[in-house]
């Protein structure tokens with residue numbers, strides 16, 4: 022059976038991608054950002070999964086105009102990097118895993134998520150910058166990637182609680198996939214930032230660090246995160262800080278408790294506070310049946 | 322406040338559209354089909370709503386290839402008839418109601434439906450044939466239409482129960498729209514038919530008539546409909562008979578009890594059994610608060 | 622994970638019926654891209670002018686192309702196709718949906734039309750492959 | 764209908780902040796269609812060659828066109844625009860995202876860059892228009 026072996030959370034600032042692509046990672050401005058990713062780059066060498074389920078948001082590159090899905094899963098064999106107005110990033114084509122993606126989509130619909138399947142999407146910096154941060158600049162990405170795009174822009178976006186439940190359902194779906202493969206779930210975007218209006222440039226280190234702290238905690242900490250409203254995110258962490266809901270999908274997919282292997286926080290990269298975590302599901306005797314029953318009861 | 326004033330269920334067989342467009346409604350083959358719609362054509366003259374929320378499925382005309390949404394709501398100002406391979410049907414452009422559509426989309430996401438918004442879709446026979454059956458051949462359609470497209474084709478399709486809950490949520494959403502307008506909800510597709518393989522031509526009058534009977538009943542009857550699985554629909558009513566789940570959205574939007582004004586059943590039209598109902602929410606003292614609380618409890 | 626109401630493999634248990642799953646949809650993606658291209662009059666003309674050359678614009682399998690050229694709908698369903706896409710092809714040919722559908726049944730269009738006018742095909746005995754087999758083997762499995 | 768955790772109108776209570784609602788998205792649909800067209804190199808060339816003529820291909824309002832010509836990002840946000848679309852324009856101009864964003868703050872690009880390097884803009888006092896007004900009027904509202 023497939024297993025979820027780790028979770029990664031990271032910002033996906035486009036300027037970070039540009040710094041990598043233009044060879045500026047050692048610049049004074051950028052060196053402290055990239056220092057925070059040395060751990061994961063070394064760690065992932067021994068922990069390369071077969072597939073990454075990469076939760077990100079499309080930034081009006083492939084969706085948001087004619088089609089605005091709440092949750093969309095990428096079901097193609099390959100995904101080309103998007104041209105966001107300066108030409109596509111010089112990174113490898115992203116190779117999908119249609120079989121697992123189809124399985125997950127099926128399980129999610131059975132679990133009453135109204136998923137949209139995308140058979141043809143270009144993937145923008147929200148997806149490719151995290152890959153670059155973790156895997157560097159290889160000829161080919163070392164694993165398959167299933168894009169899972171979340172609407173964080175057009176209101177109303179899905180709630181923190183809905184994203185949490187989606188993460189739980191993804192875990193259940195992966196764990197009943199018959200092949201013996203290792204799967205990581207990544208949550209990207211954030212941390213606090215606002216890219217519009219007179220309040221642009223907002224950075225909220227207190228909010229961000231409390232978020233990271235609770236993310237690493239057990240159910241007490243995470244239940245507080247699930248209660249953050251859309252309005253809270255906007256007020257406290259900026260209009261684009263709400264991207265952090267994607268970290269909750271990742272976190273929920275880890276199960277109730279985690280071991281945090283790495284945490285990093287830095288201000289700024291361009292307009293944004295940068296956050297990054299690596300975590301593993303805590304080894305535990307999972308009272309699996311009881312847990313599933315409990316969740317079933319709330320699913321009506 | 323807006324009000325849901327009536328519901329219409331009807332098959333949307335493409336050959337019925339062709340019979341109308343080619344002036345063949347009086348042919349021996351077609352006359353008995355159109356006789357079943359005389360009631361609604363007269364009734365609607367005094368009961369034209371401001372807006373129809375028209376639940377249908379796209380037949381690989383605007384969706385299903387690159388994008389497969391479970392539930393998609395049309396958010397454009399206008400929707401052109403699709404060219405399904407023989408040129409577009411000669412019917413008026415469908416005029417949307419973006420304001421109400423946006424309101425409904427917002428309410429549905431808050432109610433944990435993962436809706437996809439479509440800003441640009443061509444509408445196929447699934448949507449235009451019901452309009453022709455009810456309104457005839459006017460220069461312009463006499464009301465606005467919000468397309469609500471449901472995936473009934475690529476497995477897994479949403480369950481009957483999920484469609485029921487969607488209908489309830491649509492009712493709640495309409496009832497808190499601040500403008501004083503009349504809204505009808507239509508559910509289209511079905512009844513029993515199968516368009517593929519050696520079993521094609523399947524017609525199940527027993528299943529169909531039991532469905533119609535329970536649809537007109539109160540919660541006892543409708544709860545049986547909510548329990549029909551995807552597998553049941555396919556086995557009993559054919560691969561395309563599952564389109565009947567869209568009637569459940571309409572029915573749920575009526576509230577617990579209805580007055581059935583008209584019922585019609587006929588075999589065949591082309592490959593399909595034709596069904597048609599007109600119903601109104603039953604006048605009642607709605608224990609509104611209690612009802613909302615009860616539903617909230619199950620929504621976790 | 623919610624309780625499953627039936628094993629997913631039961632979807633394969635319906636006689637003469639192919640369920641259009643995510644996997645089949647992937648298998649037929651380029652075939653279906655061809656079908657949807659026929660929603661434009663100019664493409665229909667190009668297809669009619671030289672079917673083979675038009676098909677070669679798409680990344681379909683050779684088998685899928687052959688089945689299109691032969692209008693072999695049962696084969697197209699086998700190769701992942703779904704009827705809602707495939708009728709774009711039969712519509713382009715000016716076929717009625719009834720004729721396209723009848724071509725999968727082993728009946729002539731007239732025989733099929735007569736069956737439909739007489740009330741269609743009854744589902745009795747056509748609901749389950751397992752049940753059919755049990756009947757065939759004299760119900761020993763009881 | 765589920766319990767509402769706050770009145771939707773509270774979304775308008777955040778200082779200097781415009782929430783991108785379904786209604787705004789509709790208002791800016793054709794503006795955004797223009798923005799997304801800049802994701803192709805050939806369109807960027809055509810736009811640069813004759814901005815006005817290129818804009819006239821789109822069903823945008825005259826105000827939206829003027830604001831594009833003037834690169835007036837605050838106005839574009841007012842007219843329904845969302846930054847994720849609008850950066851397609853600033854990217855076409857070769858602007859960094861930081862420069863595009865800073866243009867909405869009333870600061871020069873350098874002032875804004877310095878603020879960010881010093882830790883960014885604190886949210887304190889910028890969370891609620893109502894609170895700001897209460898403070899301004901001496902907290903009599905207590």
Ligand SMILES: [Fe+3]
Pocket residue numbers: 033078080147210211264
């Ligand atoms: Fe982002």
Ligand SMILES: [Fe+3]
Pocket residue numbers: 333378380447510511564
């Ligand atoms: Fe249909």
